[in-house]
Amino acid sequence: MSFGKISKEAIKELQDALGENNASADPGLCAVYSYMNSMGGSLLGVWFPMPVAVVLPSTTEEVMAALRICKKNGLKAKPHSSGWIVLALSMSQDCVIMDLRRMTHLEINKEDGYAVVEPYCSAGEQQVEIMKLGLNSHVNGAGPNASNLASATSCQGSGGTSQSMSNSERNCLGVELCLPNGEEVLRMGSPGTPNAGWFCGDGPGPSLRGMMRGAIGSMGSHGVYTRCGMKCYPWYTKPFHCEGSPPFFDARPLANYSLRTAFWPDYDSECDALYRIGESELTDYCARLGPGAYEEAASTSNEEYMSMVESGIYRNTFPKGAWTFSIAASCPEEHDCRINILEKIVDDTGGIMIDPVDLGNDAFQVVFQTAIRGCYIFKAAFMPTGSWSCFPPMSYETIDNIWKVNQPVNCEIKKDMIAKEAISDDYYDNVYASLDEHSHFGHDESPYHIDLWEDKGMDLEGYARGIMETPRKKIPLLYSPMPKNMGTYGKFIRKICDLLDPDRVMDSIVGKFFITESLDKIDELEKEPFRQKAKV
Numbered sequence: 001m002s003f004g005k006i007s008k009e010a011i012k013e014l015q016d017a018l019g020e021n022n023a024s025a026d027p028g029l030c031a032v033y034s035y036m037n038s039m040g041g042s043l044l045g046v047w048f049p050m051p052v053a054v055v056l057p058s059t060t061e062e063v064m065a066a067l068r069i070c071k072k073n074g075l076k077a078k079p080h081s082s083g084w085i086v087l088a089l090s091m092s093q094d095c096v097i098m099d100l101r102r103m104t105h106l107e108i109n110k111e112d113g114y115a116v117v118e119p120y121c122s123a124g125e126q127q128v129e130i131m132k133l134g135l136n137s138h139v140n141g142a143g144p145n146a147s148n149l150a151s152a153t154s155c156q157g158s159g160g161t162s163q164s165m166s167n168s169e170r171n172c173l174g175v176e177l178c179l180p181n182g183e184e185v186l187r188m189g190s191p192g193t194p195n196a197g198w199f200c201g202d203g204p205g206p207s208l209r210g211m212m213r214g215a216i217g218s219m220g221s222h223g224v225y226t227r228c229g230m231k232c233y234p235w236y237t238k239p240f241h242c243e244g245s246p247p248f249f250d251a252r253p254l255a256n257y258s259l260r261t262a263f264w265p266d267y268d269s270e271c272d273a274l275y276r277i278g279e280s281e282l283t284d285y286c287a288r289l290g291p292g293a294y295e296e297a298a299s300t301s302n303e304e305y306m307s308m309v310e311s312g313i314y315r316n317t318f319p320k321g322a323w324t325f326s327i328a329a330s331c332p333e334e335h336d337c338r339i340n341i342l343e344k345i346v347d348d349t350g351g352i353m354i355d356p357v358d359l360g361n362d363a364f365q366v367v368f369q370t371a372i373r374g375c376y377i378f379k380a381a382f383m384p385t386g387s388w389s390c391f392p393p394m395s396y397e398t399i400d401n402i403w404k405v406n407q408p409v410n411c412e413i414k415k416d417m418i419a420k421e422a423i424s425d426d427y428y429d430n431v432y433a434s435l436d437e438h439s440h441f442g443h444d445e446s447p448y449h450i451d452l453w454e455d456k457g458m459d460l461e462g463y464a465r466g467i468m469e470t471p472r473k474k475i476p477l478l479y480s481p482m483p484k485n486m487g488t489y490g491k492f493i494r495k496i497c498d499l500l501d502p503d504r505v506m507d508s509i510v511g512k513f514f515i516t517e518s519l520d521k522i523d524e525l526e527k528e529p530f531r532q533k534a535k536v
């Protein structure tokens with residue numbers, strides 16, 4: 001852990017602007033924001049640079065005020081919504097964490113089918129409220145606890161319902177962005193036009209979605225997003241209802257809603273089936289879990305987890321992982337028709353399909369609640385070591401590339417690391433994947449579990465191998481484009497940051513990784529082959 005300093009005057013200014021209880025430089029409190037034994041933390045260690053202060057703004061005006069104070073005092077600011085990943089922690093020693101947990105507002109426009117959310121309205125809260133009105137929304141694989149706004153504006157956004165409800169950023173219908181200087185608020189999409197509402201991301205105000213997102217979002221580098229419009233979709237059946245206590249709530253069955261679990265003997269037939277399932281626009285939820293993920297999700301203790309590993313209950317049933325599909329139809333006829341087509345495709349391609357009820361009630365509840373609310377992926381992530389991460393390659397890819405290029409690289413690395421006992425034996429093929437918009441394209445990642453407090457716990461070697469393999473196989477490293485264009489891409493990302501934050505107020509991860517070009521040199525990008533090709 002490293003320590004920076006904040007002057008008494010600066011913390012006083014923050015307290016005067018936000019209220020005495022909403023700005024603190026207390027080392028005990030700041031330390032809480034520097035520990036994360038999770039994704040990325042496994043690579044870098046569990047302690048991150050300690051922020052010099054933490055602030056809790058509650059309005060757009062307070063966010064602006066805090067940004068102005070940071071700028072004036074030479075401090076950096078890091079937005080933090082639900083803080084589910086390490087990139088929401090400080091990366092510098094002079095950073096103020098802007099924890100947005102007091103900004104919880106949710107506003108629903110039923111007629112036009114959208115919701116307007118603030119940073120700490122979670123994906124789950126939005127979903128619960130809109131389901132009462134016959135609407136539904138995408139919950140990304142991070143689960144219902146994560147911020148919908150953060151996922152839509154700043155950070156990734158993929159999950160099993162991407163198949164029918166797209167990735168979080170594609171549902172983003174306009175934003176309010178506090179620019180890093182704390183002087184201007186930029187409204188993109190229809191909110192940019194007074195009284196137009198939040199219905200459209202592509203104008204009449206400026207449409208800057210591509211610039212806002214890049215590959216997976218700017219991770220807090222562009223300023224602080226304070227409001228965002230989210231597209232909603234129809235939900236034909238009753239609101240989802242659960243009873244009982246964690247981890248296995250009992251969810252009530254839903255009309256015209258079914259689940260199926262399917263697996264194939266080899267990747268060729270699996271790919272063929274996935275292309276056909278997408279092209280038929282059949283399923284609402286579509287994601288793959290490895291057998292290890294079932295053990296992690298369905299066990300209630302590490303003892304039970306180990307007994308599942310030893311019995312091989314999931315490893316023997318579907319050693320090559322299993323896909324979950326859901327069908328949420330508007331009437332019984334549509335439901336039966338979609339199930340029949342799904343059965344035929346799985347049959348034609350040599351797969352096996354079961355009703356997950358046959359896996360037992362616990363496994364069924366895991367599958368059911370994950371398909372609707374993304375509930376159990378994070379349980380799987382933190383069992384059994386309490387920590388996880390992913391080796392590269394981790395990417396958005398075509399179905400063939402996922403299974404025939406990325407997955408073998410991931411599995412080879414994991415097998416070796418498991419053999420050395422550097423990471424836990426969660427079965428080497430624990431690849432998680434989801435597909436987008438009934439297309440040929442999807443997201444895959446290869447999670448592993450590690451306990452850095454254990455003597456042999458070590459994952460750097462796996463990272464190094466993944467990084468070396470990606471250029472050789474010409475695959476993206478961590479969502480970035482093909483290595484050939486990576487330099488150009490990075491320079492554009494950096495240029496956008498320079499335009500929005502010339503004074504470097506934001507605690508920017510982009511600024512740290514793409515530090516190659518100064519602003520005046522960036523115009524040279526016009527000469528790059530990539531750019532010339534686009535002009536032709």
Ligand SMILES: Cc1cc2nc3c(=O)[nH]c(=O)nc-3n(C[C@H](O)[C@H](O)[C@H](O)COP(=O)(O)OP(=O)(O)OC[C@H]3O[C@@H](n4cnc5c(N)ncnc54)[C@H](O)[C@@H]3O)c2cc1C
Binds near residue numbers: 141148151220378
């Ligand atoms: C177990 C686990 C599973 C995950 N699975 C998935 C998955 O399947 N799909 C997926 O897409 N992601 C996944 N993630 C990654 C990530 O947690 C999600 O993308 C999540 O939705 C982001 O929301 P958050 O509230 O966690 O954001 P935070 O952790 O608070 O922030 C994420 C990034 O966005 C920035 N940010 C946050 N709020 C703002 C704001 N208001 N303005 C500007 N910048 C902001 C932060 O600075 C940070 O860099 C997973 C993470 C974990 C821990």
